[in-house]
Amino acid sequence: MATVSIRGVHKRYDDFHAVKGVSLEIKDKEFVVLVGPSGCGKTTTLRMVAGLETITEGNILIGDTVVNELPPMDRDIAMVFQNYALYPHMSVYDNMAFGLKMRKFDKAEIKRRVAEAADILGIKDHLHRKPRQLSGGQRQRVALGRAIVRNPQVFLFDEPLSNLDAKLRVQMRVELKKLHQRLGTTAVYVTHDQVEAMTLGDRVVVMKDGLIQQVGEPLELYNNPANKYVGGFIGSPAMNFADVTIAQNGSGLMASNSAMNIAVPEHLAAPLGAHVGKPATFGIRPEDLRLSDGSEPAHQTFEAVVEVAEQLGSEILLDVSCGPSSMVASVDPTVRVKPGEKIRLAFNPKRAHFFDGKTEMAVRG
Amino acid sequence: MIEGAIWRRWVFFYIPLALFLIFLLFPFYWMLITTFRPDGELYRPWRAANYTPFWTWNPTLDHIKYLFRETMFATWLWNTMFIAMASTIISLICGVLAGYALARLNFPFAGSLGTGIFITYLVPQTLLFIPLSEIIRNYKLGDTPWSLILTYPTFLIPFCTWLMMGYFKAVPKELEECARIDGASRWQAMLYIIIPVAIPGILSAGIFAFTLSWNEFIYALVFLSSPEQKTVPVGVVSELIRGDVFFWGPLMAGALLGSIPVAIAYSFFVEHYVSGLTGSVKG
Numbered sequence: 001m002a003t004v005s006i007r008g009v010h011k012r013y014d015d016f017h018a019v020k021g022v023s024l025e026i027k028d029k030e031f032v033v034l035v036g037p038s039g040c041g042k043t044t045t046l047r048m049v050a051g052l053e054t055i056t057e058g059n060i061l062i063g064d065t066v067v068n069e070l071p072p073m074d075r076d077i078a079m080v081f082q083n084y085a086l087y088p089h090m091s092v093y094d095n096m097a098f099g100l101k102m103r104k105f106d107k108a109e110i111k112r113r114v115a116e117a118a119d120i121l122g123i124k125d126h127l128h129r130k131p132r133q134l135s136g137g138q139r140q141r142v143a144l145g146r147a148i149v150r151n152p153q154v155f156l157f158d159e160p161l162s163n164l165d166a167k168l169r170v171q172m173r174v175e176l177k178k179l180h181q182r183l184g185t186t187a188v189y190v191t192h193d194q195v196e197a198m199t200l201g202d203r204v205v206v207m208k209d210g211l212i213q214q215v216g217e218p219l220e221l222y223n224n225p226a227n228k229y230v231g232g233f234i235g236s237p238a239m240n241f242a243d244v245t246i247a248q249n250g251s252g253l254m255a256s257n258s259a260m261n262i263a264v265p266e267h268l269a270a271p272l273g274a275h276v277g278k279p280a281t282f283g284i285r286p287e288d289l290r291l292s293d294g295s296e297p298a299h300q301t302f303e304a305v306v307e308v309a310e311q312l313g314s315e316i317l318l319d320v321s322c323g324p325s326s327m328v329a330s331v332d333p334t335v336r337v338k339p340g341e342k343i344r345l346a347f348n349p350k351r352a353h354f355f356d357g358k359t360e361m362a363v364r365g
Numbered sequence: 366m367i368e369g370a371i372w373r374r375w376v377f378f379y380i381p382l383a384l385f386l387i388f389l390l391f392p393f394y395w396m397l398i399t400t401f402r403p404d405g406e407l408y409r410p411w412r413a414a415n416y417t418p419f420w421t422w423n424p425t426l427d428h429i430k431y432l433f434r435e436t437m438f439a440t441w442l443w444n445t446m447f448i449a450m451a452s453t454i455i456s457l458i459c460g461v462l463a464g465y466a467l468a469r470l471n472f473p474f475a476g477s478l479g480t481g482i483f484i485t486y487l488v489p490q491t492l493l494f495i496p497l498s499e500i501i502r503n504y505k506l507g508d509t510p511w512s513l514i515l516t517y518p519t520f521l522i523p524f525c526t527w528l529m530m531g532y533f534k535a536v537p538k539e540l541e542e543c544a545r546i547d548g549a550s551r552w553q554a555m556l557y558i559i560i561p562v563a564i565p566g567i568l569s570a571g572i573f574a575f576t577l578s579w580n581e582f583i584y585a586l587v588f589l590s591s592p593e594q595k596t597v598p599v600g601v602v603s604e605l606i607r608g609d610v611f612f613w614g615p616l617m618a619g620a621l622l623g624s625i626p627v628a629i630a631y632s633f634f635v636e637h638y639v640s641g642l643t644g645s646v647k648g
Binding site for chain 2 (some may be wrong): 053071072075078082083085089099102103146
C-alpha cells in the first residue's frame with residue numbers, strides 16, 4: 001500500500017498538450033476517481049502513473065520513490081483495462097498466474113494466491129476456461145483477479161466497467177467498492193461516468209482540457225462546485241443554468257434577465273457585490289426547484305412554461321423553458337401539469353449557486 | 366444463398382460454380398492424366414480413331430519411374446525442400462521482428478519505412494536478378510543452395526514484414542501493456558503474449574513464403590547450373606525439355622510430385638491460414 005503523488009505533471013504530444021500541469025496527492029488506501037469528458041487527459045494521467053506513457057514535465061511518486069523513469073514492471077502497480085486485455089491463448093488460471101510467474105513466485109504460492117482471488121471473485125469454477133468462453137462480467141472478474149493476485153501497492157482502473165451492460169455495470173460497481181473496502185489498496189480509477197465517480201470515489205477529481213477543475217469528496221463537489229463546469233458535470237439531471245445580470249436593489253442584490261428577476265440570497269450578497277452591473281450565471285439543481293404554492297416571496301420564484309413532463313414514479317421531471325434558458329425541475333409526483341402550461345417555480349435560496357460570467361468560477365459566501 | 370425457385374439456384378449458383386471449378390481444376394487434371402498415360406497414347410495424333418484425350422485405359426507408372434531413375438528428381442526435391450524451408454525460416458524471423466517493430470515501436474519514420482519495405486517487394490525479380498547475380502558471383506555462392514537461401518529473402522522478408530505488421534496492428538496493444546505491468550520485459554511480452562496470439566498470422570506468412578520459394582523459377586534458373594544443385598521447377602524444365610523435344614510424361618509427373626508438398630502445407634494449415642487472413646483477435 002502506498003501514497004501516489006502527482007506533482008506538476010505535463011504531457012505533450014507533437015502538437016497536442018494533453019495534460020497541463022496536474023498536481024494531486026493520493027493518500028494511502030484512498031479510492032480516487034478521475035472523471036471528465038473524453039480527451040480531458042484523465043486516461044493519459046493514469047497511463048503516466050502506470051508507466052505506459054512518458055512524463056513530459058513534473059514528477060510522479062509512488063510511496064517515496066520518484067517513478068518517472070521506472071518501467072511499468074518495477075512500479076508495483078496493477079492495472080485493469082477497459083477491454084480487459086485478457087491473454088486470449090491462456091486459461092483463466094494462467095491469465096491470473098502470469099504476473100506471479102513473471103516475478104518468479106514459487107508454484108505453491110501462485111496456486112494459493114490464484115485460488116484465493118478466484119474465491120473472492122466467484123470464478124473458482126472457470127479457472128480452466130479460455131477467456132473467449134466467458135461472459136463479459138466473468139471476463140471483468142478475471143481482469144480484476146489478475147490485478148489482485150499480485151497484491152500491488154496501487155490499483156489503476158481505466159474505465160473498467162464501460163464495456164458491460166447497464167445492469168451488470170451497477171452490480172460490478174458495488175462489487176468493486178466492496179473489494180476495495182476488503183483489500184484497502186490505494187486505487188486510481190478513471191471514468192467518464194459521473195455516477196460511477198460519485199458512488200466509488202473517496203475523493204473525485206474532475207478534469208477538463210488537461211486541467212483539474214476540482215478535487216473533493218463526492219458531496220462536496222455536488223454541493224459546492226468550484227465552477228460552472230463542475231456544477232454541470234456532477235449530478236443527473238444536470239444543474240440548471242441561467243445567464244443573469246446583477247443589479248443593486250436597496251440593501252440587497254437582484255439577479256435578472258428577460259424572464260426572471262430573483263433576489264440574490266443573503267449569504268452570497270457580499271461576494272457578489274463586486275459583480276454589480278456585470279453578467280453572471282445563476283445555477284440551481286433540479287431537486288432544489290419546486291412548484292410554487294404562493295407562500296414564497298415573489299423574488300424567490302420565477303415563471304416557466306412546461307415543455308415535457310417525464311414521469312419517473314418517485315418524482316416528475318419537468319422540462320421547462322424560462323425565457324432564453326431551458327431548465328429541468330424535479331417535482332413531487334402528485335403534481336399534475338400539462339405541456340404548454342405556465343407555472344411558477346420556487347427555488348431554495350440556500351442552495352442557489354452563482355458563477356462569474358467571464359471566468360465561470362463559483363462565487364462563494 | 367440464392368433465394369427462390371430451384372432453377373434460379375442452378376442457373377445462378379451451381380452451374381457458374383461448376384464452370385469455375387472446371388476452369389480452375391482442369392490444368393491439374395491434365396497434369397494428372399498425362400502423368401499416368403503411356404507414351405504410346407501421349408503421342409497419338411488427335412485425329413486418330415482411338416484418340417482419348419481425357420482418360421486412359423492403360424495407366425502406367427513409367428514416367429514416375431523414369432523421373433527417379435533417369436533424372437535427379439529426388440535430389441531436386443530435397444534441394445527445393447531445404448532451400449524453401451531455410452529461406453522461409455530466415456524470412457519469418459526477420460519479418461516477425463520487423464513487423465512488430467513497425468507496428469508497435471514508435472520511432473521516427475516508422476510509417477514511411479513500412480511503405481518503403483512494401484515497395485521493395487514490388488521491384489520485379491526479372492530486374493533484380495541481374496545485380497543479384499553479380500553479388501552471388503562476387504561472394505562465390507554461385508551453384509550452391511546458399512545463392513537461393515540468401516536471395517529469396519529479398520522478396521520474402523518484405524512480404525512477411527508487411528503481412529505481420531498488419532497482423533500485429535490488429536492485436537490490442539493493451540495485451541502487451543498489461544503484460545508489461547504484470548512484470549514482463551518487452552521481449553518477454555513479445556515471446557509469451559504477442560507471438561502466441563499472432564500464430565495464425567505467422568502461419569499464413571510462413572505458408573506464403575514457403576510456396577513462393579518452392580515455386581520460384583528465375584533466380585533458381587540463373588544462379589544454379591549443375592543438375593545436382595537444381596530445384597524442382599528448374600530441374601524439370603531444363604532436364605526434360607531437350608532442344609525442342611518435350612518429355613511430356615516425366616514433365617507432368619515432376620510437376621505433379623512437385624506440387625504435392627505445397628498442397629499438403631496448405632491443407633494442413635488451412636484453418637489457421639483463413640483466420641490469419643481475416644485476422645481476428647478478440648480480447
